[in-house]
Structure formats: structure tokens, C-alpha cells
Amino acid sequence: MKENRLSQENFKCCNCGHEDNADHNAAINIKNRVSKTVFRNLLFNINDNNEYIMKKIKHDKIYSLLSSVIQTNINS
Numbered sequence: 747m748k749e750n751r752l753s754q755e756n757f758k759c760c761n762c763g764h765e766d767n768a769d770h771n772a773a774i775n776i777k778n779r780v781s782k783t784v785f786r787n788l789l790f791n792i793n794d795n796n797e798y799i800m801k802k803i804k805h806d807k808i809y810s811l812l813s814s815v816i817q818t819n820i821n822s
């Protein structure tokens with residue numbers, strides 16, 4: 747929302763009061779959106795009705811997939 751940008755440099759959420767550098771805040775939002783997409787694509791299939799169906803994956807494989815994504819995010 748436009749109201750959240752106090753200036754080009756400063757962000758303050760009108761709802762919760764969270765304040766941060768605007769570019770830093772945007773980078774975190776982008777990272778979180780990408781992570782959600784990556785996790786969703788790893789763990790779900792989409793059926794003909796555009797519904798997400800959990801893949802049949804064993805717990806150790808899920809752990810391995812999630813660990814690799816988290817490790818990639820830490821190293822980047």
C-alpha cells in the first residue's frame with residue numbers, strides 16, 4: 747500500500763507498525779514469496795481443477811527436500 751511508504755527509503759506498516767528500510771523489507775517479501783512457491787512445487791501437484799494435492803512422499807524425503815531449500819537460502 748502506498749501509505750506504508752513514508753519515503754523512498756522508509757517503510758512503516760499502517761496495520762502493525764513494523765518499520766524497516768523499504769528495500770530491505772521488499773527483499774524479505776520477495777524471498778518469502780519465492781520460498782513458498784518452491785515449497786509448494788516440491789510438495790504438491792496441481793490437478794485439473796487447479797487444486798493442490800499433496801504428493802505422496804516419505805517423511806525422510808520431505809525432510810531432505812526442505813533441508814536443501816533452507817540450506818540454499820542460508821548460503822545465498
